[in-house]
Amino acid sequence: MRENLKYCVILPSYNEGRHVGTVVSGIPDWVDGIIIVDDASTDDTLSVAESLTDTRVRVHHLEKNQGVGGAMAAGFRMALDGGYDVAIKMDADGQMDAVELPALVRPIELGMAEYVKGNRFRRTGRPSSMPRRRWFGNVVLSFLTKIASGYWHVFDPQCGFLAITAPTLRRLKLEGLARDYFFENDMLIRLNVIDARVVDVDTSSLYGDEKSYVNIGRVGRTFPPRLARGFLWRFTRRHLMNDFGLIGFLAILGAMLTLFGFLFGLYHWILSINTGIPATTGTVMVAVVPLILGIQMLLQALALEVQSSAGAGETREYARMGYTVGTPPTGTR
Secondary structure (H helix, E strand, C coil): HHHHCCCEEEEECCCCCCCCHHHHCCCCCCEEEEEEEEECCCCCHHHHHHHHHCCEEEEEEEEECCHHHHHHHHHHHHHHHHCCEEEEEEECCCCHHHHHHHHHHHHHHCCCEEEEEEEECCCCCCCCCCCCCHHHEEEEEEEEHHHHCCCCCCCCCCCCCCCCCCCCCHHHHHHHHCCCCCCHHHHHHHHHHHCCCCCEHHHCCCCCCCCCCCCCCHHHHHHHHHHHHHHHHHHHHHHHHEEEEEHHHHHHEEEEHHHHHHHHHHHHHHHHHHHCCCCCCHHHHHHHHHHHHHHHHHHHHHHHHHHHHCCCCCHHHHHCCCCCCCCCCCCCC
């Protein structure tokens, strides 16, 4: 399987001169290429990257800082131009263990997924090395991202340890990807629109002396509105424009009935207060029945989307059974 695929690891790097060399040295030999994207670092990241003797390394320097999403967009383009079949993202600060690379790409090798990402919480809940504030923020963002992306089986969206196939990359509009740390969330939203199969795999997290550039306060203020906009965009594209089906029908009719019941009931409630004349039973029922039916339809649409979350039952089965490299399930290619 692996001998038929060309892999590259992309390392978006901003002020990681102390770590990038160590990370590169740990990447296994079966990885065909390593792309280091220097995101206008102000330290010696560029010089360190260019001094590496590993013949697999290609260095791309961005004159202006574009954020992790911008750096990854540049790295993805280089991977496609280089003819690689699978692009893998690792952080250049050493938080990801290269030993886990085989497990990360295994679902792709088995034909079970087009996009695989790490999940740092599946093994033991909160990793002991993860700060509590970061853990809590990840839990909240995970739930909001489930709603926005439609991938209800996916957790830990902020984990940047991921792999994606080249055909899937070509279907994405790289120029539209979020340029900042919203990149991972935005990827999931866009992948759902093209109906890509996504799988979580167990990964660890290594925290040392690396510096985090994530502003938790800013993330808490800006991510929820962006996720809300992402949900509306994804739902419209996926269920109304690309494939209008039962989910879209239930959502539209449910929203219309809910809105009508709420506004009709609110109008007559205010009218009763102003006139002192109670609304009749019939008037109340005209408001209540559409409201109840509308909410039920919206919940049914949500339930159907949750059921279709994994794209195929085999992806959940992969995660449940925990296949490892060298032990593919019987009957796979």
